[in-house]
Amino acid sequence: MNDHPHPEQPGAILDVQGLQVALPSDADRPFAIERLDLRIDAGRTLCIVGESGSGKSVLATTVMGLIAKGLTPAAGRIVLAGETIFDQGRYVADRRLRELRGTGMGMVFQEPMTALNPVLTCGEQVDELLRTHTPWGAAERRTHILAIFERVRLPDPARIFASYPHQLSGGQRQRIVIAMAIILKPRLLICDEPTTALDVTTQAEILKLIAELQAEQGSAVLFITHDMGVVAEIADDVMVMHRGVLVEQGACDQVLRRPREAYTRMLLDAVPGMTPPPARPVAQGKPLLTGVGVGKVYVRRDWLGRSKHNTALQDASVAVHRGETVGVVGESGSGKSTFARCMIRLIDPTAGEVRWGDTAVQSLSEGRLRPMRSRVQVVFQDPNRSLNPRRTVGSSMVEGAMNFGMDKLHARRTAEELMDRIQLPRTALERYPHQFSGGQRQRLAIARAIACQPQVLVADEAVSALDVSVQAQILDLLREIQRDLGLGILFITHDLRVAAQLCDRVIVMSQGRIVEQGPTGRVFNAPENDYTRRLLAAAPRAELAGQPVTTGA
Structure with missing residues (x-):
């Protein structure tokens, strides 16, 4: 393999040429990705959109060398910051790939519970990454972890550091995964639906954080999303995929406002608006599900046996009718x-009444x-x-x-x-x-x-x-x-x-x-x-x- 910068793409952080990934023989089509070319320069963000099953996530995991069982990278070439990491069916050595994951490229996965170890605290999992890739001592590693937790807007970073994934909300778990991906400031940041689990205010902060990383490091961002509002805000370029094939690509303004392909127009037409439709009549009568004054208080004990109360829910009521x-x-x-x-x-x-029917x-x-x-x-x-x-x-x-x-x-x-x-x-x-x-x-x-x-x-x-x-x-x-x-x-x-x-x-x-x-x-x-x-x-x-x-x- 050629490990020197690609002579035709000197500014590319990621250069993918003719990538082809085969699906299992019993799949609904031969290839998850078929003869795909893409390039992302330093400081640029490429957003990839397309329906479920279009090959977006397969592309991300193939670049990372984390290809799922049953998929076979069969052809093409992947060059990361001038270093060829995949060429015609072969990756570089596993040891080199592991070195690149963290400093060369980082990834935010779509489903945080599959990316996090349920038996380790969140702090331990980030600390493991830093122990592998940095010479920092324990105190310095903890300082960096608490700082990145604060940057991704996690409440009470010290508590989050000591918490297990199941003790956090879905959005908080996703922010832990984002923190792990960006803490070492990789040259390439791959984001596979990173804001899927985040509310709009936290999403805005995360998108701002990614932009800051680009400004500091000149990082390239490969951003997979189905949210066209996010695409409009952050993308320099947009690529549209369907069933593993490139349908359309171009500058963000051109693809979103003047799409050339019918498939792209269909995706844009499917984006729902924020204006609610006229109210419709709903049957009254006894509710099927009722909550009155529902509350939940978690009690945790420290190593001295002292109790600490965390009120997660107070005086919440709801009634859902047929x-x-x-x-x-x-x-x-x-x-x-x-x-x-x-x-x-x-x-x-810990408080209130819950009724299923009567x-x-x-x-x-x-x-x-x-x-x-x-x-x-x-x-x-x-x-x-x-x-x-x-x-x-x-x-x-x-x-x-x-x-x-x-x-x-x-x-x-x-x-x-x-x-x-x-x-x-x-x-x-x-x-x-x-x-x-x-x-x-x-x-x-x-x-x-x-x-x-x-x-x-x-x-x-x-x-x-x-x-x-x-x-x-x-x-x-x-x-x-x-x-x-x-x-x-x-x-x-x-x-x-x-x-x-x-x-x-x-x-x-x-x-x-x-x-x-x-x-x-x-x-x-x-x-x-x-x-x-x-x-x-x-x-x-x-x-x-x-x-x-x-x-x-």
Whole structure:
């Protein structure tokens, strides 16, 4: 291999030529990436957009040398800052790749729970990276870690340092992964949906931080996202991919405002706006899911046995009726997911009342709850928490339905019909979760929850990992199922666009409290609380394909 700078691309931090990555023989197409060329110069940001399964994440992991099992880099060349790291099917030595990960290139993964070790504290995991790549002593490493935690807006960095990943919110976990990727200021920063789990205000800070890194280091950024508002704010150049093939590329202004290809125009047309549709009638009567004065206090003990109380949720109330969608929005750490988990009894509330229909469930044992759990099903932010990696997706879907009394034949038929609804082939039921893209896994997680035929669906950031076109399809699917089954939906989200388009009512949370609630149109158009106004103002705005479109994180 040639380890000298590429003579034709002297300014390129990343130069990819003719890259081709083969899929397994039973996949729906021969190649995940087909003959792809790209270049990113120092100080430039290239945004890659496209639907789920277009090959965006495969490109990122191939550049990092972290190619998934079953994928085969078959041809092409990858040059990083003048050093060839891949050439015609062969990478440089594993030792050299490990040296480059951290200082030469860093990556922010799409799903933070798969990037973090659940048995190590967050501080230990970042410290391990610094021990490997720097000569710093323990005190200096800790100082750098606390400083980077503060820069990515993690509250109480010392507490976060000592916390395990499961003790943090989804947005906080994502910021830990971002901190790990940028702490050594790599020449190339690869971001695979890095703001997916972040609220709009934190997203703005992270995007600013990435821009500062570029200014300091002249770093190049490969940024994968489905948020066109983010693209409009940060991209110098945009690349559009579809089924592994380059569809269109060019300067950001040209691609977003004057797209040449019909596929690009379709993606831009799918971006939802921030203006809620007219209110629709919702059936009244007894609510399917009720919370009154719900609270949650965590008690932790230090090594001396002293107790420390952390109030995550205070005096939160909600009622979800048949056919109604209630949204819960707010910044990361505002208590949204804690509220949802209390309502579905995944954690025990320390105050208040929770009712499923007419039944008070806040103090029921798990044994008494289990037969009732088909009434309320949940879709998590991370689909890997819903799908067993050792079982086919079909067996996971059938198992869930059979656990609540459905016979095997009926459960299988239901799974096949749901595959049609989420626009995946029925043959995909025989595949494993790792054989799908992140967006496809989230669609499967939604289908698995619906297979149990619940009365209420609690969706915790259920569409945050989906590109705009698939997101629109899933929102249509939820509306269709809600119309057909009278499903009540409690929808937890930081995506203000989705809340605007899907929710009948919105609850706004901050620091564990509800600060405002009401019909979506009133809250979005005439917010009464200062925090709500700041949240709405932080949503990035973009002009797409010549039309003024408001977009959010």
